[in-house]
Amino acid sequence: MADITKPNAVGAQFESLKVAIVGGTGGIGRSLSRLFASGGADVIEVGQTFRDADQKGIEFIKADLSSMSEAKRVADDLPAENLDIVIFTVGIFASYHKEETSEGLEKDMAASYLNRLVMIRRMAPRLGKERRKSSLKPRVFIYGYPGTNKLGNLDDLNSEKSYKVMTAHMNTVAGNEALVLDSASKYPNADFFGMNPGLIKTNIRSNLMGAGTLQFRLTEWIIGFFCQSVDDYAKKIVPIMSSSDLKASSGTMFNNYGKEIPSSPGLTQEYVSKFITQSEQLVEKWLQR
Numbered sequence: 001m002a003d004i005t006k007p008n009a010v011g012a013q014f015e016s017l018k019v020a021i022v023g024g025t026g027g028i029g030r031s032l033s034r035l036f037a038s039g040g041a042d043v044i045e046v047g048q049t050f051r052d053a054d055q056k057g058i059e060f061i062k063a064d065l066s067s068m069s070e071a072k073r074v075a076d077d078l079p080a081e082n083l084d085i086v087i088f089t090v091g092i093f094a095s096y097h098k099e100e101t102s103e104g105l106e107k108d109m110a111a112s113y114l115n116r117l118v119m120i121r122r123m124a125p126r127l128g129k130e131r132r133k134s135s136l137k138p139r140v141f142i143y144g145y146p147g148t149n150k151l152g153n154l155d156d157l158n159s160e161k162s163y164k165v166m167t168a169h170m171n172t173v174a175g176n177e178a179l180v181l182d183s184a185s186k187y188p189n190a191d192f193f194g195m196n197p198g199l200i201k202t203n204i205r206s207n208l209m210g211a212g213t214l215q216f217r218l219t220e221w222i223i224g225f226f227c228q229s230v231d232d233y234a235k236k237i238v239p240i241m242s243s244s245d246l247k248a249s250s251g252t253m254f255n256n257y258g259k260e261i262p263s264s265p266g267l268t269q270e271y272v273s274k275f276i277t278q279s280e281q282l283v284e285k286w287l288q289r
C-alpha cells in the first residue's frame, strides 16, 4: 500500500494556507482547526457553537447544517475561490428513534452527508480559482468511515419504509465515500480524499446514547483509553493534509494514521453514480415541499 511521503514536520508553518472546516467547532474538526491556526493558517470554522475565541486566526460561521437551505447559504458565503483546503467533519450519529429535520430528511443523513453533497455542488467549481499563488491544488477532505464496504440501502435512503439506527448511519457512511469518488471524477480542479479516523473519543456518539449519560461517558472513556486522542490524530494528519509531497491521486482514502487504504470494492462507478443521483433527488424532493 502506498504511503504518503515526506509530510511537513509538526510545527511547520501554514501562514499561506486558507482552510475551511465544516464541523470545525467540535471534536476532530476543532483539533485540526486549532493546529492549522496555531501554525499561522487562516481558518474558518462552520458549526453551531463557537469555542475558539481564544485562538488567533479562526473565524466562525454559525449554521445548523441539518438544513439544506442553510448548507446552500453557507456554501455561497464561504470564499471557495481563495481556499486551499476544505475539510468536512460535520456530523452526528443517528439516534435509536428516527429524527426528522424540518425539511423532512432523516437527521443523520441530513447532518452528516446530504449537507456536504449540497455544499460541494455549490463550491467545487469555484475552489481555489482566485488564489494568487499556491503549490497545492485545492484539497477537500471528507470524513466518514470509508473502506469498510458499507453500501447503504439504496431502496430507502431517507429511512421512510423502515428505520434502524445502524442502517440509517451506514447510509451516511456509504454516501460520504461515494461523494469522494464521485467528486474526484467530476471536479478535476481539486483533489478529493476520504478520511477514516478510526475510533476517537469525541462527541459524535452523544446523539445516539444521550450526552452525559453513563453509557456515553463509559463508552468514551474506554475509547479514550484504548485509542489515540483527537489531538494526537490531528498532529499526524495536519502535516499530511498540507504537505506539498502528497502524491495520492484524487479519490484516495486514508486511515487513522494517514496511510492509504483501498476504497470499498462494492462502490463501483455504476453504484456510486446511482447513489449520488438518488441523494440529489432526495434533497430536491424535500426542498420543493
Ligand SMILES: NC(=O)c1ccc[n+]([C@@H]2O[C@H](COP(=O)([O-])OP(=O)(O)OC[C@H]3O[C@@H](n4cnc5c(N)ncnc54)[C@H](OP(=O)(O)O)[C@@H]3O)[C@@H](O)[C@H]2O)c1
Residues within 6 Å of the ligand: 022, 023, 024, 025, 026, 027, 028, 029, 030, 046, 047, 048, 049, 050, 063, 064, 065, 066, 067, 088, 089, 090, 091, 092, 111, 112, 143, 144, 145, 196, 197, 198, 199, 200, 201, 202, 203, 204, 205
Ligand atoms: N470520533 C470517532 O470515533 C469517529 C469514527 C469514525 C468516523 N468519524 C467521523 O469523523 C467526523 C467528525 O466526527 P467527530 O468525532 O469529530 O464528531 P463531533 O465531536 O461530534 O463533532 C461534530 C462536528 O459537527 C458539528 N455539527 C453537528 N451537527 C451539526 C449541525 N446540525 N449543524 C452544524 N454543525 C453541526 C458539531 O458542531 P457543534 O458542536 O457546534 O454543534 C461539531 O463541530 C464525522 O464525519 C464522523 O462520522 C468519527
